[in-house]
Amino acid sequence: MGKPQLNIVILAAGQGTRMRSTLPKVLHPLAGKPMLQHTIDTARELLPTRLSVVYGHGGEQVPQQIADPAINWVLQAEQLGTGHAVMQAVPGVADEDIVLVLYGDVPLLSAETLALLSEYADRELCLLTVHLDDPSGYGRIVRDEHGQVTAIVEHKDADENQRRISEVNTGILAVNGGKLKTWLGRLENNNAQGEYYLTDIIAMAVNDGVGVRVSHPADPFEVLGVNSRQQLAQLERIYQQQQAERLMQQGVTLADPQRLDIRGKLTSGQDVTLDINVIIEGHVTLADNVSVGANCVLKDCELAEGVQVLPMSVIENTRIGAGSRIGPFARIRPGTELAAQTHIGNFVELKNSQVGAGSKINHLSYVGDTTIGERSNIGAGVITCNYDGANKHRTEIGDDTFIGSDCQLVAPVKIGDGATIGAGTTLTSDAPENALTLSRTKQKTVTGWKRPTKEKGRGTRDE
Numbered sequence: 001m002g003k004p005q006l007n008i009v010i011l012a013a014g015q016g017t018r019m020r021s022t023l024p025k026v027l028h029p030l031a032g033k034p035m036l037q038h039t040i041d042t043a044r045e046l047l048p049t050r051l052s053v054v055y056g057h058g059g060e061q062v063p064q065q066i067a068d069p070a071i072n073w074v075l076q077a078e079q080l081g082t083g084h085a086v087m088q089a090v091p092g093v094a095d096e097d098i099v100l101v102l103y104g105d106v107p108l109l110s111a112e113t114l115a116l117l118s119e120y121a122d123r124e125l126c127l128l129t130v131h132l133d134d135p136s137g138y139g140r141i142v143r144d145e146h147g148q149v150t151a152i153v154e155h156k157d158a159d160e161n162q163r164r165i166s167e168v169n170t171g172i173l174a175v176n177g178g179k180l181k182t183w184l185g186r187l188e189n190n191n192a193q194g195e196y197y198l199t200d201i202i203a204m205a206v207n208d209g210v211g212v213r214v215s216h217p218a219d220p221f222e223v224l225g226v227n228s229r230q231q232l233a234q235l236e237r238i239y240q241q242q243q244a245e246r247l248m249q250q251g252v253t254l255a256d257p258q259r260l261d262i263r264g265k266l267t268s269g270q271d272v273t274l275d276i277n278v279i280i281e282g283h284v285t286l287a288d289n290v291s292v293g294a295n296c297v298l299k300d301c302e303l304a305e306g307v308q309v310l311p312m313s314v315i316e317n318t319r320i321g322a323g324s325r326i327g328p329f330a331r332i333r334p335g336t337e338l339a340a341q342t343h344i345g346n347f348v349e350l351k352n353s354q355v356g357a358g359s360k361i362n363h364l365s366y367v368g369d370t371t372i373g374e375r376s377n378i379g380a381g382v383i384t385c386n387y388d389g390a391n392k393h394r395t396e397i398g399d400d401t402f403i404g405s406d407c408q409l410v411a412p413v414k415i416g417d418g419a420t421i422g423a424g425t426t427l428t429s430d431a432p433e434n435a436l437t438l439s440r441t442k443q444k445t446v447t448g449w450k451r452p453t454k455e456k457g458r459g460t461r462d463e
């Protein structure tokens with residue numbers, strides 16, 4: 001007989017009334033992605049053969065936003081308790097399966113904790129419990145004089161003695177599929193809420209002589225759930241502290257571990273330095289000796305060795321070559337690639353452009369849909385006029401060029417190697433290589449001219 005298959009059921013039908021939101025609770029973001037997605041990602045680390053998510057009536061946003069065709073989406077049209085929710089997924093459960101029940105609003109569980117929980121679930125009912133200083137609102141783990149679990153009593157149904165118990169149920173369990181289906185068929189709703197409690201199967205297991213095995217998470221925060229925005233904020237900080245600790249263990253220097261937000265995946269080399277309030281989104285790779293200044297946002301980008309990002313810069317979907325310097329106050333938009341030793345300065349915006357090695361754009365410029373060669377210098381206030389109101393056009397700038405300040409390059413246009421474009425030029429035709437191109441009106445001086453003066457008796461109110 002082969003090893004039992006793992007069948008994971010994630011309950012995500014809760015309305016989340018305390019969130020006071022039209023967005024289903026499990027879709028509220030933690031570290032930039034829905035809470036439910038965190039649970040799904042962890043579940044997938046266990047390599048289940050089937051993954052089901054039970055969502056609630058009116059919660060069509062859940063399968064629409066997650067949009068994962070590999071998930072078996074199950075509708076719980078009426079919210080009649082956790083036992084009823086699991087019943088909806090029973091048609092996809094085989095008797096020989098191990099069923100692991102998780103929750104979409106408990107996003108910080110680790111795969112290691114769940115693997116330990118499921119280890120003996122082929123022959124015992126396995127519960128994940130935790131001891132809390134304040135167990136209010138949680139179901140209590142009731143044990144006999146031998147320390148064996150006999151039942152779980154929900155807080156609203158517990159008597160005074162039971163409410164003093166500090167060990168509580170997390171709702172997370174693993175059990176044989178055939179036994180689970182039998183016990184679900186015997187559930188009743190004669191309780192204060194009129195619901196079918198999944199926890200009632202514990203007493204059934206005891207009565208049927210099935211062992212109840214308890215395990216605990218590596219850290220209590222793993223099983224914290226979210227029912228309010230305050231709790232969501234609390235978990236956000238816990239998650240970010242975890243990420244900060246991991247980065248520092250890998251050799252990253254953080255100016256303040258409490259002022260860092262990882263909303264994706266960061267891969268870093270040695271001696272990377274992140275100043276305060278850095279936000280990482282998507283997939284970001286930082287090579288050795290990269291430094292990122294305060295209040296920067298990096299999204300889906302790759303920074304090579306020795307890159308310096310100065311404060312207040314935003315970099316998205318970009319590759320930046322070794323030894324380059326970006327910012328401060330620079331914005332690098334998607335589709336841009338910068339070769340080694342490039343300098344992108346303050347209040348410069350680039351979009352869908354390629355900049356060659358050693359080239360500089362240091363001040364107050366917009367460069368869009370442009371290819372720039374090596375060792376070129378783009379002066380202050382230069383604009384590539386890439387959009388004609390209907391279509392985008394490209395600008396091509398060669399090697400060793402000098403574009404003077406306050407030029408407008410009206411695309412499509414090409415500038416040859418070694419060309420110089422005089423300051424203030426509006427370039428509408430190609431500029432040849434190794435030549436000076438400029439367009440200006442002739443300067444003149446008007447002698448005898450006087451500034452206008454105010455007439456006596458007229459007010460000084462500003463217009």
